[in-house]
Amino acid sequence: MTRSWWRAVGAVVFALAVVAGAVTVTRAASGTDASGSDASAAVASSAPDGSSADAGFARDMAAHHQQAVEMSFVVRDRTKDADVRRLAYDIANTQANQRGMLLGWLDLWGLPKIASPDAPQMAWLGGPSGHSGHAGGAGRADGLMPGMATRAELKALSEADGKAAEIRYLQLMTAHHKGGVTMAEGCAKLCTVGAERELARGMVDAQGAELELMAGMLKERGAMSGR
Structure with a gap:
């Protein structure tokens, strides 16, 4: 487990480094770089369209991430296991x-940060109604994005304690990460903004390493990875 843990940590550090670099790019683009130059007009003229993969991924992944953060805070208060709490902290952060x-x-x-209610779900992935060749498709029959936990699953997590809470969290987060990787792979192929593509690739690497780590943690607890 130690080797998997450090691999996951390394991938997360890389992902955070990508974010830090993207912050620098964004600040420079918005005119807040050290030289004080105003690049706002240039950014506005080259901003992606609201129906683009760049915009769609940003909206959908922001919402997807929010649920992961919420689940991580829930399990933090439902278990005293140091490894699970550490993982939850890393994911939330x-x-x-x-x-x-x-x-x-x-x-x-x-x-806008929220897509129009009339827009096809996850249409940014391409194809009819947003479907593409990516595993997981463009959403689910229940209206949730790939990997998202249902209200019933979130309720069950919030009511569990100890080992039961750990297993529920690891299973839900495994499904959540798999859905997130599908979305990030889509952006890495379809997005046109370089910094966003790099961020998506960082997500694929970090979440892939965490999937391996969580598989090992579930095995230690005698549980399967399925929900």
Whole structure:
């Protein structure tokens, strides 16, 4: 487990480094760089369209990340296991930072943070009604994005304690990460903003490493990875 843990930590550090670099890019683009130059006009002229993969990914992944942060805070208070609490902290910290970056880009581009209710779900992935060749498709019949936990699952997590809470969290977060990787892979292929593509690639690497770590943690607890 030690090797998997450090691999996951390394991937998370890389993802945070990508975020830090993206912050620098965003600040420079918005005219807050050290030279004081105003690049706002240039950014506005090259901002992605509201229906683009860049905008769609930013909106959807921000919402996706929010649930991961919430689940991580829930399990923190439902178990005393140091490994699970550490993992939950890492996920909450990383995804809260990434969520802030995604929402910041939408502000910079002058685009709404919530998609129109009339828009096809996850249409940014391409194809009819947003479907593409990516595993997981463009959403689910229940209206949730790939990997998202249902209200009933969140309620069950909030009511569990100890080992039961750990297993529920690890299973829900495993599904959540798999859905997130599907979305991030889509952005890495379809997004046109370089910093956003790099952030998406960082998500794929970090969440992939955490998936391996969580598989080992579930095995230690005699549980399967399925929900």
